[in-house]
Amino acid sequence: MTECTLCAGNARPESALPPRERVRVTEHWRVIAHRSALPGWMLVFPRRHVESLADLTEGEAAELGAVLRAGTRALVDAVGADRSYVMQFSEGIRHLHFSLVPRMADLPADRRGAKIGAYNAQDTPLGEEERDRIALSLRSRWP
């Protein structure tokens, strides 16, 4: 089995992770600032290796809604998002992960809906320092 990068991070103590890798760590989920050009794009994934929504435990499934709600509130407060997008494909990395993405009021028409992926596919991602700064802001506003 090839090494899972999300599991590798999950295996480290939270205190050993840089801010961008620990926006929020709950009982079952970890939230990180994604390597994206769009400030506030987060990845939400279980703290154990799971490849399908069908394989979540009752506890993981029950906590997921609360994490997505809280993350959206943090996006509204930290980056001024109007609302959020939530997507789940888990193609590049098989470990189940959700993109929790700020939907800004001024999002260009050619980036709306699934086309928002262009921020990752076409643009230069934010640097680690900027992702750390945004992660700390999101963390401080997490309800």
Ligand SMILES: [Zn+2]
């Ligand atoms: Zn994994």
